[in-house]
Amino acid sequence: MGRPRQRRGGLFGSSLFARPHRSARVCYALPTIPTPKTHYLIHMTDPSKLREDYQRGELLESTVPSDPFLLFKEWFQYAVETKQPEPNAMTLATSTPDGQPSARIVLLKEYDERGFVFYTNYHSHKGHEIDTNPHVALVFLWLGLERQIRIQGTATRISAPESDAYFASRPRKSRLGAHASPQSQIIESRDLLDERWQQMEQAFEGDVPRPEHWGGYRVEPTMIEFWQGRSSRLHDRIVYDRLGDDWQIKRLAP
Ligand SMILES: Cc1cc2nc3c(=O)[nH]c(=O)nc-3n(C[C@H](O)[C@H](O)[C@H](O)COP(=O)(O)O)c2cc1C
Numbered sequence: 737m738g739r740p741r742q743r744r745g746g747l748f749g750s751s752l753f754a755r756p757h758r759s760a761r762v763c764y765a766l767p768t769i770p771t772p773k774t775h776y777l778i779h780m781t782d783p784s785k786l787r788e789d790y791q792r793g794e795l796l797e798s799t800v801p802s803d804p805f806l807l808f809k810e811w812f813q814y815a816v817e818t819k820q821p822e823p824n825a826m827t828l829a830t831s832t833p834d835g836q837p838s839a840r841i842v843l844l845k846e847y848d849e850r851g852f853v854f855y856t857n858y859h860s861h862k863g864h865e866i867d868t869n870p871h872v873a874l875v876f877l878w879l880g881l882e883r884q885i886r887i888q889g890t891a892t893r894i895s896a897p898e899s900d901a902y903f904a905s906r907p908r909k910s911r912l913g914a915h916a917s918p919q920s921q922i923i924e925s926r927d928l929l930d931e932r933w934q935q936m937e938q939a940f941e942g943d944v945p946r947p948e949h950w951g952g953y954r955v956e957p958t959m960i961e962f963w964q965g966r967s968s969r970l971h972d973r974i975v976y977d978r979l980g981d982d983w984q985i986k987r988l989a990p
Contacts, residue, residue, distance in 0.1 A: 790882040790965025795972035797987060804960040804976035804983055805849050811885065811962065812847070815878045827875040828854065830865035830891075838865065844876075845902060851956040852887065853894060855902060857919035859949045866891045872955055882965030889957040899951030911944035912936045961988070 801807055815823035824844040831837040838861065846853040852874060857863060866872060874887040903911060916932040923929060936944075957978065964972040971990035976983040 788965075789967050790971065791967050792882045793964050794966060795962055795964040795974050797974065797985060800962070800974055800985065802983065802985070803849075804957075804962075805847075807962055808847065808885065808960065811878075811881075811883060812876075815876075815881060815883075818881065820878045820880050823878065825876075826852075826854070827873075827877075828862065829873040829875075830862050831869055831871070832865055833869045838862070845952070851889065851954040853952045853954045855899070855950070855952045857914070857917070857950050858893070859919065861920040863949075866953060874955055884961075884963040886959075886961040886963070887955065887957045888959040889955045891953040891955045894952040894954050896951070900946050902952060903946035903950065908944060911946075912940065914950045915940070915944070915947050966990075 812823065822843075825841050826844055827839050828842045829837055829839040840862065842854040842856060842862075844852055845855055858867075870890045870892060872889065872891045874885075874889075876883075876885040878884075903914070906914075912933055915936045916929065959975065959977050961973060961975045966972055969990060973988040973990055975986050975988055977986070978984075
């Protein structure tokens, strides 16, 4: 028995992955897979069979700036301009003082030479971890560009006026959401969340002030690594280590 023929635009063609299945719009159900072709799909989805050779760019010590924020700005702007999905999404890793790590995605909202700012609920799981252990890590992944940026540093709360200014710029619905959601706490049901949101909508007829437990953290970096995928797994890794007011640049093996 030969391998099933791959049909362009069919079940195994690119269109399945290019747009959501009809039912996905309603309930995110997976499309039904016809039995005779199941073994082929298993082959296609076996992670050990997935391989990409990265060839989109290179990163050389001779061309990088001495200031990592300049390189960050260049890469971030390029990710936005080339329409990478959610280009400001980054993984934030925190950990308890005794070393139990946890990680999740948050959105970068500001950055400058002082660091990288995201917003969250200070009473959330991550908020409690940062308050007891401010050492954190961030990871940006722009797969379409075969690029990754890793950051290590210390997170501190930004000032209340800074958080106020950003909160005021958010859509009203999001501002109400910040009041309605006790982030990271166990809740009885989805309905309860919706009810809380409705209550908040009635409670705040006009302006929606920032809840005190909601605000920004700034991650001040001590290390920033720029990773560019290269062929044969010989990727480029350029690391900037903070040394006082300066940065020391080194290359790491991939
Ligand atoms: C694309 C994306 C963006 C997100 N942005 C944020 C964010 O900016 N701030 C935030 O608190 N949570 C954000 N979340 C939700 C977090 O990943 C996480 O579920 C939440 O913050 C609770 O995490 P914790 O319980 O570890 O504190 C985002 C999730 C995704 C998938």
